[in-house]
Amino acid sequence: MANNILIVAEGRDGTLRKVSYELVTVANEMAKGLGGAVEAVTLGSDIGKCAESLAKTGVSKVYQVDDAAMATFAPEIFTAALSEVIKKAQPAVILLGATGFGKELGASVGARLDLGLITDCTSFAVDGGTLVMKRPVYAGKAVATVKPKSLPVMVSIRPNIFAPAAEGSAGAPIEKVNFTAPTPRAKVVEKVKKEAVSVDLAEAKFVVSGGRGARSAEGFEPIKQLAKTLGAAVGASRAAVDAGWIDYSTQVGQTGKTVAPQLYIALGISGAIQHLAGMSSSKVIVAVNKDPDAPIFKVADYGIVGDLFDVVPVLNEEFKKVLSEK
Amino acid sequence: MNVVVLIKRVPDTETRIQIKDGQVVTEGISWIISPYDEYGVEEALRLIEKYTGKVTLLCLGPDDAKETIRKGLALGADEAVHLNDPAFAGGDASTTAKVHAAALKKKQFDLVLAGKQAVDEDNAQVGVRVAELLDLPHVNSVIKLDLSDDKKSAKCLREVDGDRDLAETALPAIITTQQGLNEPRYPSLKGIMGAKKKPIVDWKAADLGLDPATLGAKGAKLEVINIEPPAARPPGKIIPGDAATAAKELVHLLHEEAKVI
Ligand SMILES: Cc1cc2nc3c(=O)[nH]c(=O)nc-3n(C[C@H](O)[C@H](O)[C@H](O)COP(=O)(O)OP(=O)(O)OC[C@H]3O[C@@H](n4cnc5c(N)ncnc54)[C@H](O)[C@@H]3O)c2cc1C
Ligand SMILES: Nc1ncnc2c1ncn2[C@@H]1O[C@H](COP(=O)(O)O)[C@@H](O)[C@H]1O
Numbered sequence: 173m174a175n176n177i178l179i180v181a182e183g184r185d186g187t188l189r190k191v192s193y194e195l196v197t198v199a200n201e202m203a204k205g206l207g208g209a210v211e212a213v214t215l216g217s218d219i220g221k222c223a224e225s226l227a228k229t230g231v232s233k234v235y236q237v238d239d240a241a242m243a244t245f246a247p248e249i250f251t252a253a254l255s256e257v258i259k260k261a262q263p264a265v266i267l268l269g270a271t272g273f274g275k276e277l278g279a280s281v282g283a284r285l286d287l288g289l290i291t292d293c294t295s296f297a298v299d300g301g302t303l304v305m306k307r308p309v310y311a312g313k314a315v316a317t318v319k320p321k322s323l324p325v326m327v328s329i330r331p332n333i334f335a336p337a338a339e340g341s342a343g344a345p346i347e348k349v350n351f352t353a354p355t356p357r358a359k360v361v362e363k364v365k366k367e368a369v370s371v372d373l374a375e376a377k378f379v380v381s382g383g384r385g386a387r388s389a390e391g392f393e394p395i396k397q398l399a400k401t402l403g404a405a406v407g408a409s410r411a412a413v414d415a416g417w418i419d420y421s422t423q424v425g426q427t428g429k430t431v432a433p434q435l436y437i438a439l440g441i442s443g444a445i446q447h448l449a450g451m452s453s454s455k456v457i458v459a460v461n462k463d464p465d466a467p468i469f470k471v472a473d474y475g476i477v478g479d480l481f482d483v484v485p486v487l488n489e490e491f492k493k494v495l496s497e498k
Numbered sequence: 499m500n501v502v503v504l505i506k507r508v509p510d511t512e513t514r515i516q517i518k519d520g521q522v523v524t525e526g527i528s529w530i531i532s533p534y535d536e537y538g539v540e541e542a543l544r545l546i547e548k549y550t551g552k553v554t555l556l557c558l559g560p561d562d563a564k565e566t567i568r569k570g571l572a573l574g575a576d577e578a579v580h581l582n583d584p585a586f587a588g589g590d591a592s593t594t595a596k597v598h599a600a601a602l603k604k605k606q607f608d609l610v611l612a613g614k615q616a617v618d619e620d621n622a623q624v625g626v627r628v629a630e631l632l633d634l635p636h637v638n639s640v641i642k643l644d645l646s647d648d649k650k651s652a653k654c655l656r657e658v659d660g661d662r663d664l665a666e667t668a669l670p671a672i673i674t675t676q677q678g679l680n681e682p683r684y685p686s687l688k689g690i691m692g693a694k695k696k697p698i699v700d701w702k703a704a705d706l707g708l709d710p711a712t713l714g715a716k717g718a719k720l721e722v723i724n725i726e727p728p729a730a731r732p733p734g735k736i737i738p739g740d741a742a743t744a745a746k747e748l749v750h751l752l753h754e755e756a757k758v759i
Contacts, residue, residue, distance in 0.1 A: 310618060314522065314725050315726050457731075469734065476736070
């Protein structure tokens, strides 16, 4: 059996999410060691555009499961659809994004097809034909090396770690896969609007976070301004969330989101171990804190000892200048 | 109504993970119920307070996990099943889910609550896998849960990838919990005293009709070959000067030196 790799692409509002292109990069690299073709699948309703984009990334084939029943998320339908494609494509490795969508679908399909799933991997190697994955555990306080005892295996890859593959011009063949959607017992019935979060934390290139040092909901305003300038996601410590200054979906840390952006700016955050767990694998960390002994400085690449309310407005103006020069 | 909550014993989030010979040193660790599972226990207790019924805890772990189970009983759960067999040890999400599914088959329930993920291995799999193995519907990452009057279905607000969705599910179902669902209570002294008398039954592979060869390290599909500390970060620099000077210099460094901007 050829060691093919199947990428499970992920769409949002009719276009592919960036992580899908990152999976192509991972798959190409893996395929060098495993020796097999890279194929991809896209699942949803009215996703012709996604399939076409995917076909231009250099994969050898795209499976398109397009069904009106997949217009909103229903675990049973998506599980059935992906299981169907896996049975057809017979891949050795199934790659998903370690997003909420990818983690959930990986687990349900893993159970249905009795496959192992290695969640949230950040690096890999092919060692003598065997896939060896690394993944952070304890929210990044340690790193585990995990390998499947046999193939096929499912793997989810953390977003933002690998460079996204570019879209070329040549298109791979697209095969439409028919399947009969089951009547789901659980399904999403409505998208709920909330305070517009422009950038999703887990996928953000830049994150600007505030902590207890922000002092109030109003205190978060300059922090949000700075995030806006940078096109960054807004994050927070649990202390800020518990105080009710900002929505809990912004919490970064062991019991919040784990983030690994290019740049993480921690403002008025002391750097408790649970917070560090969620952000210490960021590429560059900046900390602004009044207290020179704050533990956050131990992980920061650049630190400013000072009052965030003095520093942040200047940062905002300076970033604007630099960004406008580009 | 009967609600079952899956609770995992994990190291306290304060713990600095020590590693020796490629494994986590477990001596000296203080153990807690995984924080997401605490939301599950709290939600179950609130449902029972509203509708009456029983909360059962299910925990797979070694003998020492009894202490963690007692903590859950102290919060107000009625009874617990300890999935306790050396054959279960060293498993992965797939084997752990198989054991839980087999245990749930022996129970009557309207709802099962599990954490979105356990904060040790951060697998985010077991709840969803159990649902699939039992052919039950599931809703993942729920921050608000409302049962219908006839308790045959539930409306759930879920938060996934920065989006919020309203989902509906028939019951029985498995629901996994996300931060925001509720504020877990602290145990009362009376609760702690009372927990000592509450029943905890032990189930082994044989009680569940499972073949030990398919479980634990033997049955696992994955093998953890090493655990290591994360790569150390190079020492950083503190940028001197008053706020304005330092801020300007910082932006300059991020642009010219770190090249992230
Ligand atoms: C089970 C459990 C799970 C947890 N999970 C998480 C988690 O996921 N994420 C998380 O973040 N925490 C988590 N915590 C909480 C964690 O232990 C800390 O309490 C929390 O991170 C502290 O937040 P903070 O740094 O904002 O507040 P503090 O620790 O109070 O720090 C505030 C900092 O701001 C500085 N400061 C004050 N004013 C200013 C100013 N004007 N300018 C600049 N600096 C200023 C101070 O010097 C101080 O260092 C968890 C705790 C537990 C028990
Ligand atoms: N050993 C276990 N005992 C009880 N519940 C567990 C166990 N492992 C996982 N779970 C449940 O499944 C959820 C997800 O765990 P995981 O897939 O390990 O991240 C946890 O939050 C628990 O509710």
